[in-house]
Amino acid sequence: MQADPPAAAGPVLSLDGIVKTFPGVRALDGVRLQLHAGQVTALIGENGAGKSTIVKLLTGIYQPDEGQIRVDGRPVTFPTAQAAGRAGVTAIHQETVLFDELTVAENIFIGHAPRTRLGLIDRRAMRDRAGDILRSIGADLDPAARLRDLGIASRHLVAIARALSIDARVVIMDEPTAALSHKEIAELYDLVETLKAQGKAILFISHKFDEIFRIADRWTVFRDGQFVGEGMMADVTEAELVNLMVGRSVDQIFPKRPARIGAPLLTVAGYCHPTEFEDITFTLHAGEILGFYGLVGAGRSEVMQSLFGITQPSKGACRIEGQVRVVRTTAQAVEAGIVYVPEDRGRQGAVKGLPIFQNVTLPSLARTSRAGFLRLAEEFALARDYTQRLDLRAASLDQDIALLSGGNQQKVVIAKWLATKPRVIILDEPTKGIDIGSKAAVHDFMSELAAEGLAVIMVSSEIPEVLGMSDRVFVMREGRLAAEFTGTAMTPENLVRAAVGLDRQREGEAA
Numbered sequence: 001m002q003a004d005p006p007a008a009a010g011p012v013l014s015l016d017g018i019v020k021t022f023p024g025v026r027a028l029d030g031v032r033l034q035l036h037a038g039q040v041t042a043l044i045g046e047n048g049a050g051k052s053t054i055v056k057l058l059t060g061i062y063q064p065d066e067g068q069i070r071v072d073g074r075p076v077t078f079p080t081a082q083a084a085g086r087a088g089v090t091a092i093h094q095e096t097v098l099f100d101e102l103t104v105a106e107n108i109f110i111g112h113a114p115r116t117r118l119g120l121i122d123r124r125a126m127r128d129r130a131g132d133i134l135r136s137i138g139a140d141l142d143p144a145a146r147l148r149d150l151g152i153a154s155r156h157l158v159a160i161a162r163a164l165s166i167d168a169r170v171v172i173m174d175e176p177t178a179a180l181s182h183k184e185i186a187e188l189y190d191l192v193e194t195l196k197a198q199g200k201a202i203l204f205i206s207h208k209f210d211e212i213f214r215i216a217d218r219w220t221v222f223r224d225g226q227f228v229g230e231g232m233m234a235d236v237t238e239a240e241l242v243n244l245m246v247g248r249s250v251d252q253i254f255p256k257r258p259a260r261i262g263a264p265l266l267t268v269a270g271y272c273h274p275t276e277f278e279d280i281t282f283t284l285h286a287g288e289i290l291g292f293y294g295l296v297g298a299g300r301s302e303v304m305q306s307l308f309g310i311t312q313p314s315k316g317a318c319r320i321e322g323q324v325r326v327v328r329t330t331a332q333a334v335e336a337g338i339v340y341v342p343e344d345r346g347r348q349g350a351v352k353g354l355p356i357f358q359n360v361t362l363p364s365l366a367r368t369s370r371a372g373f374l375r376l377a378e379e380f381a382l383a384r385d386y387t388q389r390l391d392l393r394a395a396s397l398d399q400d401i402a403l404l405s406g407g408n409q410q411k412v413v414i415a416k417w418l419a420t421k422p423r424v425i426i427l428d429e430p431t432k433g434i435d436i437g438s439k440a441a442v443h444d445f446m447s448e449l450a451a452e453g454l455a456v457i458m459v460s461s462e463i464p465e466v467l468g469m470s471d472r473v474f475v476m477r478e479g480r481l482a483a484e485f486t487g488t489a490m491t492p493e494n495l496v497r498a499a500v501g502l503d504r505q506r507e508g509e510a511a
């Protein structure tokens with residue numbers, strides 16, 4: 001840790017003229033990036049701009065074709081992940097592999113445990129240092145505890161401690177809050193503050209402007225693999241950043257078109273689940289976009305999963321156009337005209353190893369399977385239509401979906417479900433991980449589908465999105481439909497009050 005201090009105010013880590021190409025794609029085209037001690041630098045750019053590629057270059061997963069990486073002004077290379085670690089560069093990943101049978105300390109130091117002079121693992125030093133790291137991030141965990149006895153939140157802290165166990169000077173976070181609950185997000189912000197105070201240089205990648213403005217000190221914008229600018233957060237507005245990022249101004253983020261609300265399409269009556277939700281009753285009309293707002297854990301996704309046949313309700317009935325439909329499997333749901341685009345599209349969506357176009361057409365093969373070469377052409381046309389409407393950025397539709405950037409993979413999964421031509425579409429956090437420019441494309445598509453007479457349910461935790469896109473909003477709290485808002489009652493305040501239960505308290509006070 002006590003290496004020579006960096007030249008005053010110079011960047012801890014800098015990248016210059018970095019080029020990285022993949023077959024058919026120039027992912028990075030001469031970019032620069034500087035990270036400073038005790039400061040958070042936000043790296044901002046559209047889906048496919050090259051952000052995650054930078055992370056992979058800094059953690060030894062990829063090598064640059066051209067350009068220079070410097071630490072404290074000295075040129076370095078990161079041929080392996082270990083080399084990056086030795087230089088003090090670490091990334092906090094969501095998918096860190098942990099081992100249930102090992103202790104907290106062993107999990108933190110696996111692969112680089114402190115050794116005694118005889119070369120044996122120094123268990124005491126390992127426990128002590130694990131304790132120090134855990135304390136430094138405010139985690140009250142026993143280093144000797146077995147991992148299998150810990151809950152999810154504690155495991156997350158162990159993963160973070162593991163990332164920091166290499167005496168990191170540079171900490172990288174690539175969309176760290178995408179999979180976290182409100183409470184965990186607040187804890188992550190605290191952690192970032194702690195790391196800043198410890199003098200670490202932090203690279204923070206996010207599509208959420210509110211959090212960028214909340215925690216970043218500096219910004220760097222990439223567009224199409226090129227550096228377009230950098231500066232201090234204090235000197236820039238959101239509109240300016242969006243303009244740099246997208247290359248145009250994005251003012252109409254919610255292009256909701258008025259649609260004619262038609263006849264009832266889906267009626268859900270008295271849906272119950274033993275543990276997740278109770279007495280869910282509502283009617284969804286053709287042409288309607290129905291928003292579902294609530295805190296994480298309120299049961300919104302669970303209700304949607306049971307409508308899609310992933311889980312079974314213990315009670316209740318579901319009607320489509322007045323006809324009772326029994327939906328026990330997702331195949332029956334698709335058959336009934338209901339599709340659900342899950343929030344966790346990585347795990348539940350993309351089939352890695354298959355080309356993009358087949359990922360789109362997989363569930364709608366029945367529509368395109370007319371035999372022979374016709375079918376391939378049709379498949380391709382279908383995939384092209386849907387992916388274009390969602391603003392997909394890909395070199396070609398023949399490409400393996402695994403080679404797309406995170407946000408672009410998500411667009412393919414959305415396209416896949418929409419291509420089945422459902423009557424009812426349930427979208428769970430439809431624009432999570434999708435850049436601000438492409439969000440408009442997703443919203444536009446939703447609006448178009450509603451105008452065509454489909455019915456849309458949108459589960460979203462983003463209030464502007466809920467208010468901007470919905471004809472009507474349900475708020476769920478603790479597994480129940482807590483409130484319904486339409487028209488002028490659809491305000492941020494009303495939504496939040498209903499979500500946290502303040503509305504009920506007020507009623508109680510009045511009574």
Ligand SMILES: Nc1ncnc2c1ncn2[C@@H]1O[C@H](COP(=O)(O)OP(=O)(O)OP(=O)(O)O)[C@@H](O)[C@H]1O
Pocket residue numbers: 022023025026027045046047048049050051052053054393403404405406407408433435
């Ligand atoms: N191994 C690879 N093979 C081919 N192309 C790749 C590979 N890895 C990345 N790319 C391409 O490089 C470009 C940059 O991708 P990258 O993942 O860095 O984007 P990103 O800025 O992280 O986007 P997102 O916001 O969607 O996560 C994309 O066009 C992507 O398809």
Ligand SMILES: [Mg+2]
Pocket residue numbers: 051052405406407
């Ligand atoms: Mg990415």
